[in-house]
Amino acid sequence: MLGSIDCMHWKWKNCPTAWQDMYTGHVHEPTIILEAIASKDLWIWHAFFGLPGSLNDINVLDRSHIFEDLAEGRGPEVRYTINGNKKKYFATAQESVRKDVERAFGVLQSRFAMVRGPSRFWDLHTMKYIMTACIILHNMIIEDERELHMEGEHFDTDVAIPIITPNRSRSSTLREFIQVHKQIRDKQVHFQLQNDLVEHLWQMHGSDRN
Structure with a gap:
């Protein structure tokens, strides 16, 4: 799912004049970046908000805490080995999950008009609280709707379930x-x-x- 990582720019209408150059990037307006990772059901399980819009995705990733646990040797206990054409599989999977996070951004903005339009707040911390609250409410809605979707799903019990042997060695x-x-x-x-x-x-x- 790391292939689904992407950034969204929230326009900052009342950005202080002294900060405008620092927060102005390719959007040509002051923006604040939200870095997020979303699963296929649009659940946002990682969010990092607050960096100026002049940074590119690599600079945002360098300042993000997404790799802190991995760098310290902490991570999921189960790791899977992919057989076959790894580059082709990864490119296909990345293209698919990239659409998931873009859809998550679209749903987040459609649900909360406050993060869809330019922010009129002066305080950066207030904007961070607002974005965090919207993401939490978004995930609560996704979790609530997930149970409704699962009730209507029917699984074919005749299909054989593949056996996967996890590799726990680093x-x-x-x-x-x-x-x-x-x-x-x-x-x-x-x-x-x-x-x-x-x-x-x-x-x-x-x-x-x-």
């Missing part, structure tokens, strides 16, 4: 991700990489300026 890819993530967050490693890059660029182009 994969090498996960270990590499945790290691790289910690290195990126380490200040000494950051400054060392920065100095190495400066030295590399000087060796390549410094002689041209002499």
